[in-house]
Amino acid sequence: MAAGAKTRNSSRAVLGIHAACTLVALLIVASLAFVLNRSVTEADRFGLTAERKLVESEMQHQVDAVVQYQAELSYWDKSFIQLAGRTFSDAFVKQELTDWLWRDFGFSWMIFADASDGTLLAIENGRKVDTEIGGRTLKWVEDLIEKANGLYEAALVAKGSGWTLLSTEKDPDALLAPLPNIHAADLRMIDGRMSIVVVQAVVPKTLDIPAGRRKPVFMITVKPFSDRMIRDMEDRLAISNLGFTPLRQVAKGSIQVAVSDCSQPACMVAAWTPRTPGSFVRSETLPSVIVIAMLAALIMAFIATRFGAVFSALQNSEAENRHLAKHDRLTGLLNRSGFDDVLHASLAKVKERPFSLLCLDLDTFKVVNDTYGHPAGDAVLKALAVRFADRVADHGVVARLGGDEFIIIVDHTVSRADVMTLANALIVDAQVPVLFEGQLLRVGSSVGVAFAPQHGNIAREIVPLADQALYLAKNRGRNRVQTADDLVVVDRLPRTGQAA
Numbered sequence: 001m002a003a004g005a006k007t008r009n010s011s012r013a014v015l016g017i018h019a020a021c022t023l024v025a026l027l028i029v030a031s032l033a034f035v036l037n038r039s040v041t042e043a044d045r046f047g048l049t050a051e052r053k054l055v056e057s058e059m060q061h062q063v064d065a066v067v068q069y070q071a072e073l074s075y076w077d078k079s080f081i082q083l084a085g086r087t088f089s090d091a092f093v094k095q096e097l098t099d100w101l102w103r104d105f106g107f108s109w110m111i112f113a114d115a116s117d118g119t120l121l122a123i124e125n126g127r128k129v130d131t132e133i134g135g136r137t138l139k140w141v142e143d144l145i146e147k148a149n150g151l152y153e154a155a156l157v158a159k160g161s162g163w164t165l166l167s168t169e170k171d172p173d174a175l176l177a178p179l180p181n182i183h184a185a186d187l188r189m190i191d192g193r194m195s196i197v198v199v200q201a202v203v204p205k206t207l208d209i210p211a212g213r214r215k216p217v218f219m220i221t222v223k224p225f226s227d228r229m230i231r232d233m234e235d236r237l238a239i240s241n242l243g244f245t246p247l248r249q250v251a252k253g254s255i256q257v258a259v260s261d262c263s264q265p266a267c268m269v270a271a272w273t274p275r276t277p278g279s280f281v282r283s284e285t286l287p288s289v290i291v292i293a294m295l296a297a298l299i300m301a302f303i304a305t306r307f308g309a310v311f312s313a314l315q316n317s318e319a320e321n322r323h324l325a326k327h328d329r330l331t332g333l334l335n336r337s338g339f340d341d342v343l344h345a346s347l348a349k350v351k352e353r354p355f356s357l358l359c360l361d362l363d364t365f366k367v368v369n370d371t372y373g374h375p376a377g378d379a380v381l382k383a384l385a386v387r388f389a390d391r392v393a394d395h396g397v398v399a400r401l402g403g404d405e406f407i408i409i410v411d412h413t414v415s416r417a418d419v420m421t422l423a424n425a426l427i428v429d430a431q432v433p434v435l436f437e438g439q440l441l442r443v444g445s446s447v448g449v450a451f452a453p454q455h456g457n458i459a460r461e462i463v464p465l466a467d468q469a470l471y472l473a474k475n476r477g478r479n480r481v482q483t484a485d486d487l488v489v490v491d492r493l494p495r496t497g498q499a500a
Helices: 002-074 077-085 090-105 130-154 227-237 277-294 296-326 336-348 365-372 374-395 415-429 459-475 486-494
Strands: 110-115 118-124 127-129 156-159 164-166 183-190 195-200 218-224 242-244 255-258 268-273 353-362 396-402 405-410 434-436 439-441 445-454 480-482
Touching: 002 090, 002 195, 002 218, 002 227, 002 255, 002 268, 002 374, 077 090, 090 118, 090 127, 090 439, 110 130, 118 130, 130 156, 130 183, 130 218, 130 227, 183 434, 195 396, 227 242, 242 277, 255 445, 268 405, 336 396, 336 405, 353 415, 365 374, 365 439, 374 396, 374 415, 374 434, 374 439, 405 415, 405 439, 415 445, 415 480, 439 486, 445 486, 459 480, 459 486, 480 486
Parallel strands: 445 480
Antiparallel strands: 110 118, 110 218, 118 127, 156 164, 183 195, 195 218, 242 268, 255 268, 353 405, 353 445, 396 405, 434 439
16 A cells, blocks of 8 residues: 555655646747747837838838939929020020930929919920820929929018029038928829929029019929839839829738828728748747657757847847948949948038039930840949949949939048049949840949039038039030039030030
Protein backbone atom coordinates (compact mmCIF):
# COMPACT_ATOMS: atom_id res chain seq x y z
CA MET A 1 0.00 0.00 0.00
CA ALA A 2 2.87 2.38 0.86
CA ALA A 3 4.48 1.63 -2.48
CA GLY A 4 1.18 2.31 -4.19
CA ALA A 5 0.82 5.58 -2.30
CA LYS A 6 4.32 6.66 -3.31
CA THR A 7 3.57 5.72 -6.88
CA ARG A 8 0.39 7.75 -6.80
CA ASN A 9 2.22 10.69 -5.20
CA SER A 10 4.97 10.49 -7.81
CA SER A 11 2.39 10.37 -10.55
CA ARG A 12 0.64 13.38 -9.09
CA ALA A 13 3.99 15.19 -8.80
CA VAL A 14 4.84 14.30 -12.38
CA LEU A 15 1.41 15.45 -13.46
CA GLY A 16 1.90 18.60 -11.41
CA ILE A 17 5.28 19.21 -13.04
CA HIS A 18 3.80 18.50 -16.46
CA ALA A 19 0.93 20.76 -15.68
CA ALA A 20 3.29 23.47 -14.43
CA CYS A 21 5.51 23.08 -17.49
CA THR A 22 2.47 23.07 -19.71
CA LEU A 23 1.15 26.16 -17.96
CA VAL A 24 4.52 27.88 -18.29
CA ALA A 25 4.66 26.93 -21.96
CA LEU A 26 1.11 28.19 -22.49
CA LEU A 27 1.93 31.42 -20.67
CA ILE A 28 5.05 31.84 -22.79
CA VAL A 29 3.11 31.14 -25.97
CA ALA A 30 0.27 33.42 -24.86
CA SER A 31 2.73 36.18 -23.99
CA LEU A 32 4.52 35.80 -27.29
CA ALA A 33 1.23 35.70 -29.19
CA PHE A 34 0.13 38.88 -27.45
CA VAL A 35 3.41 40.64 -28.18
CA LEU A 36 3.39 39.39 -31.77
CA ASN A 37 -0.17 40.52 -32.43
CA ARG A 38 0.52 43.89 -30.82
CA SER A 39 3.67 44.30 -32.91
CA VAL A 40 1.74 43.41 -36.07
CA THR A 41 -1.03 45.87 -35.19
CA GLU A 42 1.36 48.72 -34.36
CA ALA A 43 3.56 48.06 -37.40
CA ASP A 44 0.52 48.11 -39.70
CA ARG A 45 -0.86 51.23 -37.99
CA PHE A 46 2.44 53.06 -38.24
CA GLY A 47 2.90 51.95 -41.86
CA LEU A 48 -0.57 53.14 -42.88
CA THR A 49 -0.11 56.49 -41.12
CA ALA A 50 3.26 57.03 -42.77
CA GLU A 51 1.93 56.07 -46.21
CA ARG A 52 -1.02 58.46 -45.93
CA LYS A 53 1.28 61.32 -44.99
CA LEU A 54 3.65 60.48 -47.84
CA VAL A 55 0.82 60.36 -50.40
CA GLU A 56 -0.72 63.61 -49.14
CA SER A 57 2.70 65.28 -49.26
CA GLU A 58 3.33 63.97 -52.79
CA MET A 59 -0.07 65.24 -54.02
CA GLN A 60 0.65 68.68 -52.57
CA HIS A 61 4.10 68.61 -54.17
CA GLN A 62 2.52 67.90 -57.56
CA VAL A 63 0.07 70.81 -57.09
CA ASP A 64 2.87 73.16 -56.01
CA ALA A 65 4.90 72.15 -59.07
CA VAL A 66 2.01 72.99 -61.43
CA VAL A 67 1.52 76.32 -59.65
CA GLN A 68 5.19 77.11 -60.29
CA TYR A 69 4.93 76.00 -63.94
CA GLN A 70 1.90 78.18 -64.58
CA ALA A 71 3.44 81.15 -62.77
CA GLU A 72 6.13 81.29 -65.45
CA LEU A 73 3.46 82.71 -67.77
CA SER A 74 0.73 84.15 -65.53
CA TYR A 75 3.23 86.04 -63.38
CA TRP A 76 5.03 87.72 -66.27
CA ASP A 77 5.18 91.20 -67.75
CA LYS A 78 4.99 89.91 -71.32
CA SER A 79 1.70 88.10 -70.66
CA PHE A 80 0.24 91.14 -68.91
CA ILE A 81 1.20 93.41 -71.81
CA GLN A 82 -0.28 90.98 -74.33
CA LEU A 83 -3.62 91.14 -72.51
CA ALA A 84 -3.85 94.90 -72.66
CA GLY A 85 -6.50 94.47 -75.33
CA ARG A 86 -7.73 91.19 -73.81
CA THR A 87 -6.30 89.28 -76.77
CA PHE A 88 -3.14 87.33 -77.55
CA SER A 89 -1.14 87.58 -80.74
CA ASP A 90 -0.77 84.43 -82.84
CA ALA A 91 3.00 84.57 -82.38
CA PHE A 92 2.66 84.68 -78.59
CA VAL A 93 0.20 81.79 -78.60
CA LYS A 94 2.51 79.65 -80.70
CA GLN A 95 5.86 80.52 -79.11
CA GLU A 96 4.92 80.86 -75.46
CA LEU A 97 1.84 78.67 -75.04
CA THR A 98 2.08 75.78 -77.49
CA ASP A 99 5.80 75.59 -78.33
CA TRP A 100 6.94 76.22 -74.76
CA LEU A 101 4.41 75.81 -71.94
CA TRP A 102 2.40 72.96 -73.47
CA ARG A 103 5.38 71.01 -74.81
CA ASP A 104 7.36 71.34 -71.57
CA PHE A 105 4.60 70.76 -69.03
CA GLY A 106 1.84 68.89 -70.89
CA PHE A 107 -1.19 70.94 -69.83
CA SER A 108 -4.34 69.48 -71.38
CA TRP A 109 -6.06 72.88 -71.11
CA MET A 110 -4.78 76.45 -71.01
CA ILE A 111 -7.66 78.91 -70.78
CA PHE A 112 -7.71 82.68 -70.33
CA ALA A 113 -10.94 84.12 -68.99
CA ASP A 114 -12.30 86.79 -66.71
CA ALA A 115 -14.87 86.52 -63.97
CA SER A 116 -17.73 88.01 -65.99
CA ASP A 117 -17.13 88.10 -69.77
CA GLY A 118 -16.13 84.45 -70.09
CA THR A 119 -13.43 82.79 -72.15
CA LEU A 120 -10.92 84.90 -74.10
CA LEU A 121 -8.64 82.09 -75.32
CA ALA A 122 -8.74 78.29 -75.04
CA ILE A 123 -5.97 75.83 -75.93
CA GLU A 124 -6.65 72.11 -75.71
CA ASN A 125 -3.68 69.74 -75.89
CA GLY A 126 -1.56 72.33 -77.66
CA ARG A 127 -4.25 73.35 -80.16
CA LYS A 128 -6.29 76.53 -80.12
CA VAL A 129 -10.02 75.75 -79.94
CA ASP A 130 -13.25 77.70 -79.97
CA THR A 131 -13.86 79.70 -76.81
CA GLU A 132 -17.26 78.04 -76.33
CA ILE A 133 -15.50 74.68 -75.95
CA GLY A 134 -13.21 76.17 -73.33
CA GLY A 135 -16.22 77.73 -71.64
CA ARG A 136 -17.69 74.29 -71.01
CA THR A 137 -14.54 73.28 -69.16
CA LEU A 138 -14.75 76.43 -67.04
CA LYS A 139 -18.04 75.20 -65.57
CA TRP A 140 -16.06 72.64 -63.60
CA VAL A 141 -13.77 75.27 -62.06
CA GLU A 142 -16.10 78.22 -61.47
CA ASP A 143 -15.55 77.97 -57.70
CA LEU A 144 -11.78 78.17 -58.19
CA ILE A 145 -12.16 81.25 -60.41
CA GLU A 146 -14.32 82.83 -57.72
CA LYS A 147 -11.77 81.95 -55.06
CA ALA A 148 -8.87 83.28 -57.14
CA ASN A 149 -10.82 86.47 -57.81
CA GLY A 150 -11.44 86.88 -54.07
CA LEU A 151 -7.74 86.43 -53.30
CA TYR A 152 -6.87 88.93 -56.04
CA GLU A 153 -9.31 91.52 -54.67
CA ALA A 154 -8.10 90.96 -51.11
CA ALA A 155 -4.48 91.52 -52.15
CA LEU A 156 -5.25 94.65 -54.19
CA VAL A 157 -4.49 98.01 -52.56
CA ALA A 158 -4.56 101.52 -53.98
CA LYS A 159 -1.25 103.00 -55.13
CA GLY A 160 -1.20 106.43 -56.72
CA SER A 161 -3.63 106.48 -59.63
CA GLY A 162 -3.55 102.68 -59.92
CA TRP A 163 -3.25 99.60 -57.77
CA THR A 164 -0.66 97.21 -56.44
CA LEU A 165 -0.76 93.69 -55.07
CA LEU A 166 0.44 92.86 -51.59
CA SER A 167 3.64 90.85 -51.82
CA THR A 168 3.91 87.35 -50.44
CA GLU A 169 5.82 87.16 -47.17
CA LYS A 170 9.38 86.13 -47.93
CA ASP A 171 10.65 82.82 -46.56
CA PRO A 172 14.45 82.72 -46.25
CA ASP A 173 14.37 78.90 -46.20
CA ALA A 174 12.28 78.49 -49.38
CA LEU A 175 14.06 77.04 -52.42
CA LEU A 176 11.61 78.47 -54.97
CA ALA A 177 10.93 82.13 -55.63
CA PRO A 178 7.83 83.43 -53.76
CA LEU A 179 4.64 83.99 -55.74
CA PRO A 180 1.76 86.35 -54.95
CA ASN A 181 -0.87 84.54 -52.92
CA ILE A 182 -3.57 85.02 -55.53
CA HIS A 183 -3.92 81.53 -56.99
CA ALA A 184 -6.47 78.81 -56.33
CA ALA A 185 -5.61 75.16 -56.98
CA ASP A 186 -7.37 71.84 -56.57
CA LEU A 187 -7.60 68.30 -57.96
CA ARG A 188 -10.62 67.76 -60.21
CA MET A 189 -11.95 65.21 -62.67
CA ILE A 190 -11.59 66.98 -66.03
CA ASP A 191 -12.45 65.16 -69.28
CA GLY A 192 -12.61 61.88 -67.36
CA ARG A 193 -9.10 62.16 -65.86
CA MET A 194 -7.96 63.31 -62.44
CA SER A 195 -6.19 66.60 -63.05
CA ILE A 196 -4.49 69.43 -61.20
CA VAL A 197 -6.32 72.70 -61.86
CA VAL A 198 -4.67 76.05 -61.12
CA VAL A 199 -6.35 79.45 -61.51
CA GLN A 200 -4.43 82.71 -61.17
CA ALA A 201 -4.82 86.25 -62.37
CA VAL A 202 -2.29 87.36 -64.98
CA VAL A 203 -0.19 90.07 -63.30
CA PRO A 204 3.11 91.80 -64.03
CA LYS A 205 6.28 91.02 -62.11
CA THR A 206 6.16 94.47 -60.51
CA LEU A 207 2.71 93.70 -59.06
CA ASP A 208 1.64 97.21 -60.10
CA ILE A 209 -1.77 97.31 -61.81
CA PRO A 210 -2.68 100.39 -63.90
CA ALA A 211 -6.00 102.05 -63.12
CA GLY A 212 -7.56 100.84 -66.35
CA ARG A 213 -6.49 97.22 -65.79
CA ARG A 214 -8.05 96.55 -62.39
CA LYS A 215 -10.37 93.85 -63.73
CA PRO A 216 -8.19 90.72 -63.92
CA VAL A 217 -7.87 88.08 -66.61
CA PHE A 218 -7.37 84.62 -65.15
CA MET A 219 -5.16 81.88 -66.55
CA ILE A 220 -6.60 78.41 -65.96
CA THR A 221 -4.32 75.41 -66.51
CA VAL A 222 -5.27 71.73 -66.30
CA LYS A 223 -2.52 69.15 -65.79
CA PRO A 224 -3.88 65.56 -65.96
CA PHE A 225 -2.25 62.77 -64.01
CA SER A 226 -0.67 60.58 -66.67
CA ASP A 227 0.08 56.89 -66.21
CA ARG A 228 3.76 57.73 -66.05
CA MET A 229 3.22 60.31 -63.31
CA ILE A 230 1.30 57.75 -61.25
CA ARG A 231 3.93 55.06 -61.79
CA ASP A 232 6.68 57.51 -60.82
CA MET A 233 4.75 58.36 -57.66
CA GLU A 234 4.45 54.65 -56.88
CA ASP A 235 8.20 54.24 -57.33
CA ARG A 236 9.03 57.23 -55.17
CA LEU A 237 6.65 56.19 -52.38
CA ALA A 238 7.21 52.41 -52.71
CA ILE A 239 3.47 51.69 -52.96
CA SER A 240 1.40 49.80 -55.54
CA ASN A 241 -1.91 50.07 -57.44
CA LEU A 242 -2.16 53.83 -56.91
CA GLY A 243 -5.16 55.34 -58.65
CA PHE A 244 -8.10 57.72 -58.35
CA THR A 245 -11.57 56.35 -57.68
CA PRO A 246 -14.88 57.41 -56.08
CA LEU A 247 -14.88 56.95 -52.30
CA ARG A 248 -17.71 54.43 -52.39
CA GLN A 249 -15.88 52.31 -54.99
CA VAL A 250 -12.58 51.92 -53.14
CA ALA A 251 -11.50 48.29 -53.42
CA LYS A 252 -11.47 46.16 -50.30
CA GLY A 253 -8.04 46.08 -48.70
CA SER A 254 -7.06 49.49 -50.12
CA ILE A 255 -6.52 52.69 -48.19
CA GLN A 256 -7.22 56.17 -49.44
CA VAL A 257 -6.76 59.87 -48.84
CA ALA A 258 -9.02 62.66 -50.06
CA VAL A 259 -7.54 64.68 -52.90
CA SER A 260 -9.96 67.61 -52.53
CA ASP A 261 -13.04 68.67 -50.58
CA CYS A 262 -14.58 65.23 -49.93
CA SER A 263 -17.95 65.55 -48.18
CA GLN A 264 -19.92 63.26 -50.52
CA PRO A 265 -19.61 59.46 -51.04
CA ALA A 266 -19.10 60.05 -54.78
CA CYS A 267 -16.05 62.24 -54.24
CA MET A 268 -12.74 61.13 -55.74
CA VAL A 269 -9.94 59.83 -53.55
CA ALA A 270 -6.44 58.52 -54.12
CA ALA A 271 -6.43 54.82 -53.25
CA TRP A 272 -3.64 52.25 -53.22
CA THR A 273 -2.76 48.82 -51.87
CA PRO A 274 -0.92 49.36 -48.58
CA ARG A 275 2.25 47.66 -47.55
CA THR A 276 1.76 45.43 -44.50
CA PRO A 277 4.84 45.52 -42.28
CA GLY A 278 2.87 43.39 -39.83
CA SER A 279 2.82 40.48 -42.27
CA PHE A 280 6.59 40.62 -42.45
CA VAL A 281 6.83 40.67 -38.66
CA ARG A 282 4.36 37.80 -38.38
CA SER A 283 6.04 35.60 -41.01
CA GLU A 284 9.45 36.20 -39.48
CA THR A 285 8.40 35.65 -35.86
CA LEU A 286 5.80 32.86 -35.98
CA PRO A 287 8.36 30.08 -36.59
CA SER A 288 10.23 31.37 -33.58
CA VAL A 289 7.12 31.08 -31.42
CA ILE A 290 6.70 27.44 -32.46
CA VAL A 291 10.34 26.65 -31.73
CA ILE A 292 10.10 28.42 -28.37
CA ALA A 293 7.07 26.28 -27.43
CA MET A 294 9.00 23.09 -28.26
CA LEU A 295 12.29 24.18 -26.66
CA ALA A 296 11.29 25.75 -23.36
CA ALA A 297 14.83 25.56 -22.04
CA LEU A 298 16.08 27.87 -24.77
CA ILE A 299 13.14 30.20 -24.78
CA MET A 300 14.75 33.32 -23.32
CA ALA A 301 17.83 33.07 -25.49
CA PHE A 302 15.71 32.29 -28.52
CA ILE A 303 13.35 35.20 -27.85
CA ALA A 304 16.30 37.54 -27.44
CA THR A 305 17.83 36.28 -30.69
CA ARG A 306 14.65 36.45 -32.73
CA PHE A 307 13.46 39.78 -31.42
CA GLY A 308 16.97 41.09 -31.96
CA ALA A 309 16.72 39.96 -35.60
CA VAL A 310 13.32 41.62 -35.99
CA PHE A 311 14.56 44.83 -34.41
CA SER A 312 17.62 44.79 -36.69
CA ALA A 313 15.34 44.26 -39.70
CA LEU A 314 13.18 47.20 -38.65
CA GLN A 315 16.28 49.33 -38.13
CA ASN A 316 17.59 48.39 -41.58
CA SER A 317 14.20 49.22 -43.05
CA GLU A 318 14.20 52.59 -41.32
CA ALA A 319 17.75 53.32 -42.51
CA GLU A 320 16.74 52.39 -46.06
CA ASN A 321 13.70 54.67 -45.84
CA ARG A 322 15.89 57.54 -44.64
CA HIS A 323 18.21 56.92 -47.57
CA LEU A 324 15.31 56.80 -50.05
CA ALA A 325 13.92 60.03 -48.63
CA LYS A 326 17.08 61.87 -49.75
CA HIS A 327 18.03 59.95 -52.89
CA ASP A 328 16.50 59.33 -56.30
CA ARG A 329 15.35 55.71 -56.61
CA LEU A 330 16.26 55.40 -60.32
CA THR A 331 19.73 56.95 -60.46
CA GLY A 332 20.92 56.85 -56.85
CA LEU A 333 21.69 60.59 -56.98
CA LEU A 334 20.41 63.05 -54.41
CA ASN A 335 16.76 63.96 -54.89
CA ARG A 336 15.20 67.39 -54.35
CA SER A 337 15.05 66.95 -50.57
CA GLY A 338 18.67 65.83 -50.35
CA PHE A 339 19.75 68.66 -52.65
CA ASP A 340 17.92 71.20 -50.48
CA ASP A 341 19.98 70.09 -47.47
CA VAL A 342 23.27 70.46 -49.37
CA LEU A 343 22.24 73.82 -50.84
CA HIS A 344 21.27 75.27 -47.46
CA ALA A 345 24.52 74.02 -45.92
CA SER A 346 26.52 75.59 -48.78
CA LEU A 347 24.66 78.91 -48.51
CA ALA A 348 25.30 79.02 -44.76
CA LYS A 349 29.06 79.32 -45.40
CA VAL A 350 29.01 80.94 -48.85
CA LYS A 351 31.08 83.94 -47.72
CA GLU A 352 34.02 81.72 -46.82
CA ARG A 353 33.38 79.07 -49.47
CA PRO A 354 31.82 80.44 -52.68
CA PHE A 355 30.32 77.82 -54.96
CA SER A 356 28.82 77.39 -58.41
CA LEU A 357 25.32 76.13 -59.23
CA LEU A 358 24.68 74.31 -62.52
CA CYS A 359 21.16 73.55 -63.76
CA LEU A 360 21.28 70.87 -66.46
CA ASP A 361 18.40 69.65 -68.61
CA LEU A 362 18.60 66.93 -71.27
CA ASP A 363 17.75 67.88 -74.85
CA THR A 364 15.57 65.61 -77.05
CA PHE A 365 15.08 63.24 -74.12
CA LYS A 366 11.36 63.03 -74.87
CA VAL A 367 12.20 61.71 -78.34
CA VAL A 368 14.01 58.75 -76.76
CA ASN A 369 11.02 57.97 -74.55
CA ASP A 370 8.54 58.32 -77.39
CA THR A 371 10.64 56.26 -79.84
CA TYR A 372 12.09 53.49 -77.68
CA GLY A 373 9.90 53.53 -74.58
CA HIS A 374 10.39 54.51 -70.96
CA PRO A 375 12.84 51.66 -70.17
CA ALA A 376 15.17 53.22 -72.74
CA GLY A 377 14.69 56.63 -71.13
CA ASP A 378 15.47 55.14 -67.72
CA ALA A 379 18.63 53.57 -69.16
CA VAL A 380 19.73 56.97 -70.48
CA LEU A 381 19.09 58.65 -67.12
CA LYS A 382 21.03 56.00 -65.19
CA ALA A 383 23.97 56.07 -67.62
CA LEU A 384 24.19 59.87 -67.63
CA ALA A 385 23.85 60.01 -63.86
CA VAL A 386 26.99 57.85 -63.58
CA ARG A 387 28.84 60.01 -66.12
CA PHE A 388 27.87 63.27 -64.41
CA ALA A 389 28.80 61.94 -60.96
CA ASP A 390 32.15 60.67 -62.24
CA ARG A 391 32.78 63.98 -64.00
CA VAL A 392 32.06 66.09 -60.90
CA ALA A 393 33.80 63.55 -58.63
CA ASP A 394 34.88 65.04 -55.29
CA HIS A 395 34.42 68.64 -56.43
CA GLY A 396 30.71 68.80 -55.70
CA VAL A 397 27.41 66.93 -55.65
CA VAL A 398 24.98 65.95 -58.39
CA ALA A 399 21.20 65.71 -57.84
CA ARG A 400 18.26 64.71 -60.00
CA LEU A 401 15.22 66.88 -59.36
CA GLY A 402 12.89 64.79 -61.50
CA GLY A 403 12.34 63.87 -65.13
CA ASP A 404 15.46 64.83 -67.07
CA GLU A 405 16.41 67.72 -64.77
CA PHE A 406 19.75 67.63 -62.93
CA ILE A 407 21.32 70.22 -60.67
CA ILE A 408 24.94 70.35 -59.53
CA ILE A 409 26.78 72.24 -56.79
CA VAL A 410 30.50 72.70 -57.50
CA ASP A 411 32.57 73.67 -54.46
CA HIS A 412 34.94 76.58 -53.94
CA THR A 413 38.04 74.63 -54.99
CA VAL A 414 37.05 74.89 -58.67
CA SER A 415 37.70 78.21 -60.44
CA ARG A 416 35.14 79.84 -62.69
CA ALA A 417 37.10 78.93 -65.78
CA ASP A 418 37.23 75.33 -64.65
CA VAL A 419 33.51 75.42 -63.90
CA MET A 420 32.82 76.43 -67.50
CA THR A 421 35.15 73.66 -68.69
CA LEU A 422 33.28 71.23 -66.45
CA ALA A 423 29.91 72.40 -67.80
CA ASN A 424 31.04 71.88 -71.40
CA ALA A 425 32.41 68.47 -70.45
CA LEU A 426 29.00 67.56 -69.02
CA ILE A 427 27.42 68.51 -72.34
CA VAL A 428 29.88 66.22 -74.14
CA ASP A 429 29.13 63.42 -71.65
CA ALA A 430 25.41 63.77 -72.42
CA GLN A 431 26.06 63.61 -76.17
CA VAL A 432 27.94 60.30 -76.00
CA PRO A 433 25.41 57.65 -77.14
CA VAL A 434 24.01 55.15 -74.64
CA LEU A 435 23.80 51.53 -75.79
CA PHE A 436 20.40 49.96 -75.03
CA GLU A 437 19.26 46.64 -76.49
CA GLY A 438 21.42 47.05 -79.57
CA GLN A 439 20.35 50.68 -80.13
CA LEU A 440 22.49 53.79 -79.68
CA LEU A 441 20.38 56.34 -77.82
CA ARG A 442 21.44 59.95 -78.36
CA VAL A 443 20.47 63.03 -76.36
CA GLY A 444 22.06 66.35 -75.60
CA SER A 445 22.03 68.78 -72.72
CA SER A 446 21.87 72.47 -71.93
CA VAL A 447 23.47 74.01 -68.85
CA GLY A 448 22.74 77.17 -66.90
CA VAL A 449 25.35 78.41 -64.41
CA ALA A 450 25.09 80.82 -61.49
CA PHE A 451 27.84 81.75 -59.04
CA ALA A 452 27.34 82.30 -55.32
CA PRO A 453 27.49 84.75 -53.75
CA GLN A 454 27.77 86.99 -56.86
CA HIS A 455 24.36 85.97 -58.17
CA GLY A 456 22.77 85.49 -54.79
CA ASN A 457 23.41 84.19 -51.31
CA ILE A 458 19.94 82.77 -50.70
CA ALA A 459 18.19 79.94 -52.49
CA ARG A 460 15.36 81.98 -53.99
CA GLU A 461 17.91 84.24 -55.70
CA ILE A 462 20.55 81.92 -57.11
CA VAL A 463 18.40 78.91 -58.12
CA PRO A 464 16.01 80.89 -60.37
CA LEU A 465 18.99 82.64 -62.02
CA ALA A 466 20.67 79.33 -62.84
CA ASP A 467 17.35 78.03 -64.13
CA GLN A 468 16.82 81.13 -66.28
CA ALA A 469 20.33 80.73 -67.68
CA LEU A 470 19.41 77.14 -68.56
CA TYR A 471 16.34 78.30 -70.48
CA LEU A 472 18.49 80.90 -72.22
CA ALA A 473 20.83 78.09 -73.33
CA LYS A 474 17.86 76.15 -74.67
CA ASN A 475 16.49 79.20 -76.47
CA ARG A 476 19.89 79.86 -78.06
CA GLY A 477 20.09 76.46 -79.69
CA ARG A 478 20.68 73.91 -76.88
CA ASN A 479 23.81 71.85 -76.21
CA ARG A 480 25.49 74.93 -74.79
CA VAL A 481 26.31 76.73 -71.53
CA GLN A 482 24.95 80.10 -70.44
CA THR A 483 25.61 81.88 -67.17
CA ALA A 484 23.51 84.24 -65.12
CA ASP A 485 25.75 87.03 -66.41
CA ASP A 486 24.33 86.39 -69.89
CA LEU A 487 20.87 87.22 -68.59
CA VAL A 488 21.95 90.81 -68.01
CA VAL A 489 23.05 91.04 -71.65
CA VAL A 490 19.73 89.68 -72.82
CA ASP A 491 17.80 92.15 -70.65
CA ARG A 492 19.76 95.04 -72.21
CA LEU A 493 18.97 94.04 -75.81
CA PRO A 494 16.47 96.33 -77.62
CA ARG A 495 12.92 94.96 -77.47
CA THR A 496 12.21 95.40 -81.20
CA GLY A 497 12.79 93.32 -84.29
CA GLN A 498 14.89 90.15 -84.14
CA ALA A 499 16.62 91.19 -80.90
CA ALA A 500 13.31 91.00 -79.02
